[in-house]
Amino acid sequence: xxxxxxxxxxxxxxxxxxxxxxxxxxxxxxxxxxxxxxxxxxxxxxxxxxxxxxxxxxxxxxxxxxxxxxxxxxxxxxxxxxxxxxxxxxxxxxxxxxxxxxxxxxxxxxxxxxxxxxxxxxxxxxxxxxxxxxxxxxxxxxxxxxxxxxxxxxxxxxxxxxxxxxxxxxxxxxxxxxxxxxxxxxxxxxxxxxxxxxxxxxxxxxxxxxxxxxxxxxxxxxxxxxxxxxxxxxxxxxxxxxxxxxxxxxxxxxxxxxxxxxxxxxxxxxxxxxxxxxxxxxxxxxxxxxxxxxxxxxxxxxxxxxxxxxxxxxxxxxxxxxxxxxxxxxxxxxxxxxxxxxxxxxxxxxxxxxxxxxxxxxxxxxxxxxxxxxxxxxxxxxxxxxxxxxxxxxxxxxxxxxxxxxxxxxxxxx
Numbered sequence: 585x586x587x588x589x590x591x592x593x594x595x596x597x598x599x600x601x602x603x604x605x606x607x608x609x610x611x612x613x614x615x616x617x618x619x620x621x622x623x624x625x626x627x628x629x630x631x632x633x634x635x636x637x638x639x640x641x642x643x644x645x646x647x648x649x650x651x652x653x654x655x656x657x658x659x660x661x662x663x664x665x666x667x668x669x670x671x672x673x674x675x676x677x678x679x680x681x682x683x684x685x686x687x688x689x690x691x692x693x694x695x696x697x698x699x700x701x702x703x704x705x706x707x708x709x710x711x712x713x714x715x716x717x718x719x720x721x722x723x724x725x726x727x728x729x730x731x732x733x734x735x736x737x738x739x740x741x742x743x744x745x746x747x748x749x750x751x752x753x754x755x756x757x758x759x760x761x762x763x764x765x766x767x768x769x770x771x772x773x774x775x776x777x778x779x780x781x782x783x784x785x786x787x788x789x790x791x792x793x794x795x796x797x798x799x800x801x802x803x804x805x806x807x808x809x810x811x812x813x814x815x816x817x818x819x820x821x822x823x824x825x826x827x828x829x830x831x832x833x834x835x836x837x838x839x840x841x842x843x844x845x846x847x848x849x850x851x852x853x854x855x856x857x858x859x860x861x862x863x864x865x866x867x868x869x870x871x872x873x874x875x876x877x878x879x880x881x882x883x884x885x886x887x888x889x890x891x892x893x894x895x896x897x898x899x900x901x902x903x904x905x906x907x908x909x910x911x912x913x914x915x916x917x918x919x920x921x922x923x924x925x926x927x928x929x930x931x932x933x934x935x936x937x938x939x940x941x942x943x944x945x946x947x948x949x950x951x952x953x954x955x956x957x958x959x960x961x962x963x964x965x966x967x968x969x970x971x972x973x974x975x976x977x978x979x980x981x982x983x984x985x986x987x988x989x990x991x992x993x994x995x996x997x998x
Contacts, residue, residue: 609819612812613864616642617906619667619808624909626793628782630660635910636880637664640775641713641752642816643860645853646734648719648770649756650885651779657756661715669809670712670751677721686716686726687741700742709739712749712810719755720766727769734772751813760884774853775877778885783925784965820859828870832858835878835898842894844887854881864906876902879914922974926982929966932959933989937997956997963990 620638624631633649637660640647649657658674665672675686684690688707690700704710716722722730733739737748755773782790825832836851846854857877862870875898882888892899892915902915916923937959967990970983979987 609815609863610866612815613866613906616667616808616812616816617864619669620664620906623663623667626796627656627660627663628786628789628793630656630779631909632913633657633660633777633779634664634667635907636775636777637661637713637752637754638668639857639860639864639877639907639910640754641668641670641813642820642864643774643856644751644817645774645856646753646755646772647775647777648773649754649777649779650758650760651756652758652781655779655781657779658715658717661713661754661756664754665713665715667808668713668751668813670813671710671749672713672715673706673708673711674715674717675708676717677719677726679721679723681722681726683723683725683729683741687729687739690742700744702739702741702744704739704744704746709733709746709748712751714750714753715756716753717756718758720757720761720770727766731769731772751810751817771847771849771883774850774857775880776883776888777880778888783969784962786928787965816860816863820856820863823859823862824869825855825859828858828872828874829855831872831898832875832878835875835895838894838898839882839891842890844882844891844894846881846883850881850883854878857881861904861907861911865904866906872898872901873903875899876904876911876914880910922980922982925966925969926986929986929990932962932966933986933993960994960997963994966990967994 616638620635624634627634637647641664649661651657662672662674675681677686684702686708688702688704688709691703694701702709708714716730729739729741733748733750734753737750739746739748753773761767761770832855836846839846854877857880858870858874861877862868862874865874867874879888879891879895879899882891899915902911904911937955967987970979970987974980974983
């Protein structure tokens with residue numbers, strides 16, 4: 585919809601798509617959760633990101649993903665978009681990106697008449713799910729316009745004013761910006777996800793998933809739709825948060841005591857994530873099991889680690905059968921990773937190099953690597969992951985127990 589400058593603008597909800605309100609909330613949640621599970625299949629250690637995008641879409645919030653290049657950020661977001669079923673827009677920003685590349689070109693016919701109007705068809709103002717890679721590289725003009733879209737769901741440029749149907753925008757960057765001038769823009773991304781490269785122990789899974797990537801890109805995901813997202817969003821907005829609000833306030837006080845300070849805006853808006861988590865879990869009233877999204881609203885990776893320690897008792901009660909990976913990652917974090925590393929180590933030590941040789945051989949015409957060398961490389965990879973991921977004195981008990989066995993296996997098969 586285009587509105588002439590100075591004309592009264594219609595008040596539109598961000599859920600401009602006609603919504604099938606007769607759809608039962610449990611049925612919408614089941615469809616969306618099935619779609620998320622299918623979208624995550626084959627994504628190694630990125631299942632939580634897909635789930636967080638869906639959670640943010642229901643909550644009406646945005647996600648910022650921080651991680652090095654080549655860590656499947658864009659693939660995870662594309663999968664999430666296909667699961668949500670919305671109109672998708674994706675763009676890689678650069679220093680010289682022009683506003684028209686995101687928002688649409690200026691209508692030249694109207695420009696000759698002295699009126700600036702923008703043709704937004706197929707561009708970001710009409711997207712329901714958006715992914716902006718290297719989001720902080722945008723110019724001031726781009727970021728200011730984006731700020732209005734993210735915060736108000738409104739696009740304004742010249743005489744063009746339109747309500748945006750955007751449910752969730754995912755921004756990606758290699759690092760958080762150092763420039764304080766970018767802080768207000770970055771703060772509009774309530775959910776923060778920090779990614780690492782896939783660990784050595786899961787390289788086979790990574791290679792297999794990457795090999796099948798082109799086939800999965802065209803595979804239909806499920807029958808979820810934006811109508812389902814809107815149904816769940818309405819249910820989340822009407823959810824009773826009264827019973828859980830004292831526990832949420834207590835958790836925020838624990839964060840403040842640990843010198844992790846959420847802005848008032850983030851503290852208020854995190855309630856949307858809690859409500860969305862409860863609805864997706866099939867609850868009609870939020871409980872302490874739904875407080876785990878609070879961790880994702882903590883702005884930096886270091887503060888998230890501190891927050892996880894400060895909220896250990898609170899997060900121990902986290903449960904979400906629909907968003908299992910995201911809830912576990914938020915509540916357990918390093919402990920969940922430690923359990924996964926210990927499981928991988930136990931399985932590798934139980935197989936030994938002989939079993940590895942059979943696994944690597946496959947086709948008899950293919951000459952596999954030396955089984956002992958392959959075994960040693962795997963053991964060394966797990967040891968590196970333990971030593972790089974956990975500071976001395978804070979190594980979880982599971983890894984304290986398995987590390988000497990890994991060292992002994994290296995000595996045995998040297």
